[in-house]
Amino acid sequence: xxxxxxxxxxxxxxxxxxxxxxxxxxxxxxxxxxxxxxxxxxxxxxxxxxxxxxxxxxxxxxxxxxxxxxxxxxxxxxxxxxxxxxxxxxxxxxxxxxxxxxxxxxxxxxxxxxxxxxxxxxxxxxxxxxxxxxxxxxxxxxxxxxxxxxxxxxxxxxxxxxxxxxxxxxxxxxxxxxxxxxxxxxxxxxxxxxxxxxxxxxxxxxxxxxxxxxxxxxxxxxxxxxxxxxxxxxxxxxxxxxxxxxxxxxxxxxxxxxxxxxxxxxxxxxxxxxxxxxxxxxxxxxxxxxxxxxxxxxxxxxxxxxxxxxxxxxxxxxxxxxxxxxxxxxxxxxxxxxxxxxxxxxxxxxxxxxxxxxxxxxxxxxxxxxxxxxxxxxxxxxxxxxxxxxxxxxxxxxxxxxxxxxxxxxxxxxxxxxxxxxxxxxxxxxxxxxxxxxxxxxxxxxxxxxxxxxxxxxxxxxxxxxxxxxxxxxxxxxxxxxxxxxxxxxxxxxxxxxxxxxxxxxxxxxxxxxxxxxxxxxxxxxxxxxxxxxxxxxxxxxxxxxxxxxxxxxxxxxxxxxxxxxxxxxxxxxxxxxxxxxxxxxxxxxxxxxxxxxxxxxxxxxxxxxxxxxxxxxxxxxxxxxxxxxxxxxxxxxxxxxxxxxxxxxxxxxxxxxxxxxxxxxxxxxxxxxx
Amino acid sequence: xxxxxxxxxxxxxxxxxxxxxxxxxxxxxxxxxxxxxxxxxxxxxxxxxxxxxxxxxxxxxxxxxxxxxxxxxxxxxxxxxxxxxxxxxxxxxxxxxxxxxxxxxxxxxxxxxxxxxxxxxxxxxxxxxxxxxxxxxxxxxxxxxxxxxxxxxxxxxxxxxxxxxxxxxxxxxxxxxxxxxxxxxxxxxxxxxxxxxxxxxxxxxxxxxxxxxxxxxxx
Numbered sequence: 001x002x003x004x005x006x007x008x009x010x011x012x013x014x015x016x017x018x019x020x021x022x023x024x025x026x027x028x029x030x031x032x033x034x035x036x037x038x039x040x041x042x043x044x045x046x047x048x049x050x051x052x053x054x055x056x057x058x059x060x061x062x063x064x065x066x067x068x069x070x071x072x073x074x075x076x077x078x079x080x081x082x083x084x085x086x087x088x089x090x091x092x093x094x095x096x097x098x099x100x101x102x103x104x105x106x107x108x109x110x111x112x113x114x115x116x117x118x119x120x121x122x123x124x125x126x127x128x129x130x131x132x133x134x135x136x137x138x139x140x141x142x143x144x145x146x147x148x149x150x151x152x153x154x155x156x157x158x159x160x161x162x163x164x165x166x167x168x169x170x171x172x173x174x175x176x177x178x179x180x181x182x183x184x185x186x187x188x189x190x191x192x193x194x195x196x197x198x199x200x201x202x203x204x205x206x207x208x209x210x211x212x213x214x215x216x217x218x219x220x221x222x223x224x225x226x227x228x229x230x231x232x233x234x235x236x237x238x239x240x241x242x243x244x245x246x247x248x249x250x251x252x253x254x255x256x257x258x259x260x261x262x263x264x265x266x267x268x269x270x271x272x273x274x275x276x277x278x279x280x281x282x283x284x285x286x287x288x289x290x291x292x293x294x295x296x297x298x299x300x301x302x303x304x305x306x307x308x309x310x311x312x313x314x315x316x317x318x319x320x321x322x323x324x325x326x327x328x329x330x331x332x333x334x335x336x337x338x339x340x341x342x343x344x345x346x347x348x349x350x351x352x353x354x355x356x357x358x359x360x361x362x363x364x365x366x367x368x369x370x371x372x373x374x375x376x377x378x379x380x381x382x383x384x385x386x387x388x389x390x391x392x393x394x395x396x397x398x399x400x401x402x403x404x405x406x407x408x409x410x411x412x413x414x415x416x417x418x419x420x421x422x423x424x425x426x427x428x429x430x431x432x433x434x435x436x437x438x439x440x441x442x443x444x445x446x447x448x449x450x451x452x453x454x455x456x457x458x459x460x461x462x463x464x465x466x467x468x469x470x471x472x473x474x475x476x477x478x479x480x481x482x483x484x485x486x487x488x489x490x491x492x493x494x495x496x497x498x499x500x501x502x503x504x505x506x507x508x509x510x511x512x513x514x515x516x517x518x519x520x521x522x523x524x525x526x527x528x529x530x531x532x533x534x535x536x537x538x539x540x541x542x543x544x545x546x547x548x549x550x551x552x553x554x555x556x557x558x559x560x561x562x563x564x565x566x567x568x569x570x571x572x573x574x575x576x577x578x579x580x581x582x583x584x585x586x587x588x589x590x591x592x593x594x595x596x597x598x599x600x601x602x603x604x605x606x607x608x609x610x611x612x613x614x615x616x617x618x619x620x621x622x623x624x625x626x627x628x629x630x631x632x633x634x635x636x637x638x639x640x641x642x643x644x645x646x647x648x649x650x651x652x653x654x655x656x657x658x659x660x661x662x663x664x665x666x667x668x669x670x671x672x673x674x675x
Numbered sequence: 676x677x678x679x680x681x682x683x684x685x686x687x688x689x690x691x692x693x694x695x696x697x698x699x700x701x702x703x704x705x706x707x708x709x710x711x712x713x714x715x716x717x718x719x720x721x722x723x724x725x726x727x728x729x730x731x732x733x734x735x736x737x738x739x740x741x742x743x744x745x746x747x748x749x750x751x752x753x754x755x756x757x758x759x760x761x762x763x764x765x766x767x768x769x770x771x772x773x774x775x776x777x778x779x780x781x782x783x784x785x786x787x788x789x790x791x792x793x794x795x796x797x798x799x800x801x802x803x804x805x806x807x808x809x810x811x812x813x814x815x816x817x818x819x820x821x822x823x824x825x826x827x828x829x830x831x832x833x834x835x836x837x838x839x840x841x842x843x844x845x846x847x848x849x850x851x852x853x854x855x856x857x858x859x860x861x862x863x864x865x866x867x868x869x870x871x872x873x874x875x876x877x878x879x880x881x882x883x884x885x886x887x888x889x890x891x892x893x894x
Contacts, residue, residue, distance in 0.1 A: 651891070653886045654829075655821075657820050657821045657829075661821055665814070669786065672789075
């Protein structure tokens with residue numbers, strides 16, 4: 001089995017390098033580099049499924065020359081689950097990339113793209129398997145840097161450069177906190193190895209534990225993009241090439257969940273109750289604000305990026321409930337909440353990957369991401385439209401698709417809070433469930449907008465009118481993910497026990513699977529509710545088929561008439577008469593105006609002719625409070641300090657030398673000196 | 676050589692070395708500066724040779740010989756060629772006048788004696804009187820680099836620092852392994868060549884070798 005993992009690593013390395021052999025021939029480089037990534041993905045799926053299904057962990061120890069301990073790689077079912085998610089999405093994204101990167105071939109170096117792409121995936125694979133803090137940070141940094149270069153891949157665009165810089169700053173702030181957490185544990189345990197951290201977990205002092213927890217929450221929270229640490233995410237994810245956006249939103253931010261879970265369940269031992277509450281608070285804030293901001297976006301990829309923030313929130317709701325139950329010593333409920341979180345990890349990877357690939361397909365077909373310029377694509381790009389619709393339905397948690405299953409599990413996990421938890425949780429957990437419901441409804445609105453404005457109606461611009469369908473490999477890449485959206489929903493009762501294995505290998509607590517699944521039914525552990533995705537599909541298809549047959553029987557075939565739309569007696573329907581993306585979200589902008597604080601400005605170009613208005617300009621903006629209140633003052637403060645520090649930077653080489661000289665003499669006087 | 680003779684010879688050479696250091700700082704002509712540097716290096720070679728003979732560490736004779744050849748003959752020669760080809764004015768331009776640099780230099784000698792006076796570190800070393808001299812040579816080099824305007828003086832300052840470090844190394848350790856010594860000499864030679872080229876490039880870019888003009892490079 002381990003052979004397949006070695007093959008995966010080998011193929012990614014080869015794929016990264018081999019492209020340079022064909023640097024002059026874009027198409028060859030593209031096929032080699034992405035083709036090898038596809039094969040590596042297949043190998044990775046075989047390996048991780050092997051570990052996950054048999055439950056036999058794999059480990060490898062390489063003695064290095066660094067004084068930080070051996071490089072130990074291992075894959076228990078928990079790691080294998082993340083390996084599976086990464087391998088599967090990278091498989092689909094690589095297939096998609098073969099067709100998608102063709103448009104870059106004339107002006108960009110595909111070999112370079114393939115190099116960063118392959119090493120980005122490779123770094124993520126190592127992050128979730130490595131068992132040594134030093135090497136974890138090394139690969140974590142490699143992952144961040146590779147993704148930075150992918151974000152600035154189109155560096156001729158100024159917005160890509162500024163997004164890249166912001167990403168680089170934020171990710172390093174996060175890494176600094178993670179490093180601090182690891183160093184604190186290192187001081188305590190005396191070794192960088194994860195096994196030593198696990199062994200020393202019981203003896204941590206409460207104060208140290210709390211500090212490590214907060215550092216870890218900020219560090220991994222930055223990578224996960226939870227509010228208020230999210231600002232880089234909606235900037236950076238849309239700038240990368242779309243298949244990379246899919247990987248960044250689909251799996252890179254999930255490595256933060258991996259790190260957080262490993263810390264919380266393995267390194268920190270017994271935990272105080274408030275940790276779970278803090279995580280729940282952060283999670284619900286991200287869920288609600290993420291989707292509310294997504295609703296106001298008219299840029300397709302930015303909208304998806306904000307929705308990633310929402311979904312990270314949903315995952316963290318599961319994690320938070322797992323912590324709450326863990327502190328209350330209810331392993332069954334904790335395991336259930338953990339399963340809900342893990343299920344949403346894989347689901348979000350699949351449908352967000354699918355949506356980003358769909359957005360990439362729209363981008364390559366129309367060369368615009370602005371929804372106000374799209375419309376009517378369903379006729380030009382029918383396949384993309386179908387796949388995007390599947391993704392949109394999945395993310396909106398509509399029943400026959402996978403999003404519904406994991407959100408149902410999360411709901412149940414939240415509602416279980418009423419049954420066994422503390423009095424505070426008894427009050428708050430139904431409230432959280434209600435807010436999650438609100439977020440679900442908003443997500444549905446958001447994706448009705450995304451799909452409806454982009455794909456339905458009439459084309460709003462020349463770009464959209466001359467759109468072309470995606471190529472075969474792009475359709476295949478999206479198709480794989482769309483099918484898995486159905487597969488992950490229908491197979492839910494058989495997937496949950498597998499996730500149970502992963503959760504068990506993380507927390508060590510035994511989860512009785514019979515309490516969670518019975519035949520084709522998913523059960524709530526308290527036994528109060530159950531549902532079967534298969535049954536839902538059956539009922540839905542019976543209703544659908546029944547309606548169709550009934551209509552055919554009563555009216556017959558000839559009753560369908562096709563005629564022009566009613567145009568209020570003014571002939572000539574124009575695309576401009578349609579709902580705009582901004583207009584569609586207007587009601588919600590009104591309802592949540594206390595949050596958005598929208599500002600709008602109307603300017604007349606020609607003030608003198610009040611009656612004959614030839615042109616006017618309209619501007620409507622919403623306020624991003626976190627940016628305004630936290631980051632703006634912060635960046636001004638940093639800029640201010642830099643300006644002050646600049647005064648000692650005169651550019652005189654002699655002055656710089658004398659700084660060194662004076663420092664040296666002062667240090668010598670201070671530490672040397674006659675005794 | 677009797678121990679007494681060796682000791683007094685070394686004292687004498689040390690004094691001469693300090694005087695040569697002062698000479699470098701006080702020279703108002705670049706040519707004199709380079710000659711002073713050559714003298715300084717020559718004294719350094721002598722000191723190395725005396726240490727080698729008195730302590731029977733014969734392999735130190737090779738660095739001594741190299742110092743003699745490279746630092747007393749080759750490098751000054753390269754410098755003279757550079758200033759001839761640059762055609763610059765022969766005066767040393769400084770931010771502070773020569774009496775004041777002399778005053779600072781005296782102060783630095785005091786500092787170097789003060790900071791190296793810690794018995795705990797320096798007791799076991801045989802020629803511990805050279806250590807403050809080595810430190811003060813380093814200080815002089817830095818003073819030269821920080822107060823002189825022309826890029827060529829900065830290069831000289833750097834070489835002076837290198838001489839100080841070399842003196843420190845041979846007195847503290849009786850010479851590093853030969854391979855390391857050779858490496859250092861090679862480094863110094865290459866550094867002079869490269870910096871010579873840089874000085875020409877600076878002249879081409881700024882039409883002078885005044886390091887002040889480089890402030891326009893600041894962002």
